[in-house]
Amino acid sequence: MLQKQTKSHNFEQNDFDVAIVGAGINGAVAAAAAQAAGLRVLIIDRGDFANFTSQESSNLVWGGIKYLQTYEFALVAKLCQARNRLIRAYPNQIQEIGFLASLGPNAPFGRLLGIFGTWFYWFIGTAGTTIPASYSAKRAKSMEPALKSGLKAVEYFDAYLPDNDSRFVYGFIKRAKKLGATALNYTELVGASHESGRWSLELSSAEGKRTVSASAVINAAGPFAQDVSQLLESPTRARLVFSKGVHFTINRRLTSQNRVLALWDEQKRLFYVLPMGDRSIIGTTDTRVDNPRTEPNDQDIDFVLKQVNDQLGLEQPITRQEIIASRSGVRPLVIDGKQSQNQDWHQLSRKHVIEANPAKASITILGGKLTDCLNVGAEVIAELRGLGLQAKLPRKWFGEGSQARRTELDQILERQGVDAVVRTRLVEGMWRRHGERAFEFATDEPVEVFEGLGISFGELRYVAKTEDVLTREDLLRRRLPIAMSRSAAEIAENSKLQSALVDMGL
Ligand SMILES: Cc1cc2nc3c(=O)[nH]c(=O)nc-3n(C[C@H](O)[C@H](O)[C@H](O)COP(=O)(O)OP(=O)(O)OC[C@H]3O[C@@H](n4cnc5c(N)ncnc54)[C@H](O)[C@@H]3O)c2cc1C
Structure with a gap:
């Protein structure tokens, strides 16, 4: 386990149209789609974004x-x-x-x-x-x-x-934030009540407890969906x-x-x-x-x-x-309402199920696959409308931007004197992970953190500063695919990386 160090994060807003509990792939797509549909969205996760199932997949689409x-x-x-x-x-x-x-x-x-x-x-x-x-x-x-x-x-x-699944998930969080959503990692839902048509939600983080209100709640707690259902007193027919x-x-x-x-x-x-x-x-x-x-x-x-x-x-x-x-x-x-808990689970479908509870204005997303994420986003919007929320047809809420400037990135690194083989790896990685935002850090120390990885020290610093990184593990395991492809010993022995992490306060 990599070292954890907590920084603080603040947010002003207290009232939301939709509060999403859980920021794995299902919560993240729900946040991006709902915010793009004109709703005011809060998404929280008690760990980092994509810290649970959505960082353990086979990375296959x-x-x-x-x-x-x-x-x-x-x-x-x-x-x-x-x-x-x-x-x-x-x-x-x-x-x-x-x-x-x-x-x-x-x-x-x-x-x-x-x-x-x-x-x-x-x-x-x-x-x-x-x-x-x-x-x-x-x-x-x-x-x-x-x-x-x-x-x-x-x-x-x-x-x-x-790269990896958790970086892909973070892309939706980033998109939701850019459109105006509030996204908080290391923030847990610990209490909830539904009165006079509004949810009052108690959140707990390193800074203490705080209450927010929302018209609707989306339970996207993945394997913990049933625990959150209990907290919301909004049981589902299907089980996990x-x-x-x-x-x-x-x-x-x-x-x-x-x-x-x-x-x-x-x-x-x-x-x-x-x-x-x-x-x-x-x-x-x-x-x-x-x-x-x-x-x-x-x-x-x-x-x-x-x-x-x-x-x-x-x-x-x-x-x-x-x-x-x-x-x-x-x-x-x-397992839907009719199936037995003991049935052969190899035969169980990998389909997701979305259940809405109109009486409590709550939606629960159960099961599914990363691959199906765009469908989940669209289905969540339909369910929110069914609950009476004024969700418009979402504006662009997924996908990469223009590809036109990629060669410019290569030229910039060439002017910096970066060797052709390393340059190919760096440009590919930077462009894939950041698109045009790569220009913001391209000239900052274009030297690979580990030879062969295609991640520069400049990118490492940029990600640590701009992508809600609170711990070393957030940075090395989830935002960047470093801890997945280099051992703990290799990371510990990389003195340049270690001092960069310390400089970044991690
Ligand atoms: C081994 C394996 C391989 C897989 N391979 C693939 C694959 O190759 N391709 C594919 O498409 N799918 C794959 N999948 C499926 C896919 O990974 C999952 O379906 C998907 O990640 C589930 O996402 P989720 O958002 O539902 O859950 P999660 O990612 O688990 O997110 C739920 C989140 O809720 C948070 N949470 C829980 N309780 C609270 C609370 N009270 N307050 C705040 N936050 C809370 C948790 O911290 C967690 O981050 C694989 C799954 C596994 C396990």
Whole structure:
């Protein structure tokens, strides 16, 4: 755990149209959409923005090819459309990527069915990505030497977040703030009452307690939605069960190209080797748990390492010592009123559910995926209207800005004498994460914090100053993908980074 140090944040306003509890992806999109619809929005999180489930995902924006196996065609079609929309709206932050599926003995189908399945997936995804392909065993091995010899492969295309999920979520918070919303991290909802048609909400932060009022409340507390429902005395028909998933970052890159390796574990579940800059992420697992707070344990490590070493043909098997970072989260899966708590959770749909309680002017968002975030934003606006709030058709509330000035950024760094290879990495990272705002810090020490990461000291300072960073972890783990791809020891040994952090008051 990185060191925490609290700074203070103040806000003037006390009355809001909508108060959103929880700033993971669901709360963040609700905030951006509602503020863009002309409502006065407050969004709070008791930790940092995106500090819980929304920082533990596989960073994939995908149509869910594996749900074809459970015949959830409507869900897959909807997720593919959501994916296509996101790819168009975020040409830098969300990038198409190939998934090379090695058809080993655990694969639930052979090459022919694999070809059919990937084409069907492409078709159901309205041809929004590159056409799938199939490869002989020899060709697959030559494309990706880490694969086992003698296994044919198919390749289909989805998308991923080259930075990380929590940075993507923060983009919506930033957008909501720019439009006028109040967004507070490290602020918890601890009490609530609904009287004469208005909510009175008690908030607690390092500065103490404070009461605000709102016409409507959105419960976007993710795995804690039921706790917040109790606090609001606004129960939901649907309930949640939790499926734990872990990921490990290892200190070597396993793929020769920027692509994902899709493999099946001994339980015939898909798992992935994902590129993360010059490192790789391996995951994930699917274990039912009762408590949403989870940690990766020895059993998880042994399981994942065994699966990846069994399924790949690596000359040097991956060892525990190569794991530089790990993360663990729970997928909140929705059980509707009629389903049993004990039903096979592998069969539970990954669909989100939004429930409104008109009597109390509250909305609860349960379950879902990062990929579906634009739909969640639109559905929340419809529900707010249903509660009687004057939500207009939202102005532009998502997407990247103009791409026109990117080459200018490159020229600026060239004039600064930055080496061509480093420049390519820096420009790509700066532009992807900041767009035109990158000009505000481009000339400030364009030197990489870690070689190969494409993050400069200037960017580090800019983010710390302008992006609601209160702790080291906010900066290194969530706003920037540093702690995900460099070990705690590497971070501690980087004396220049350490003194920069101290200078920034972190
Ligand atoms: C292992 C794993 C892999 C995944 N991979 C993918 C993927 O590749 N692609 C994809 O699309 N989806 C993926 N998902 C799903 C996706 O990550 C989740 O659906 C999504 O992040 C849930 O977001 P959320 O906003 O509902 O919840 P959260 O992100 O958990 O946000 C809820 C927030 O509420 C806050 N909160 C709770 N109580 C209070 C309170 N009283 N006051 C203030 N704040 C409060 C919490 O601090 C938390 O930040 C994955 C999930 C897991 C676990």
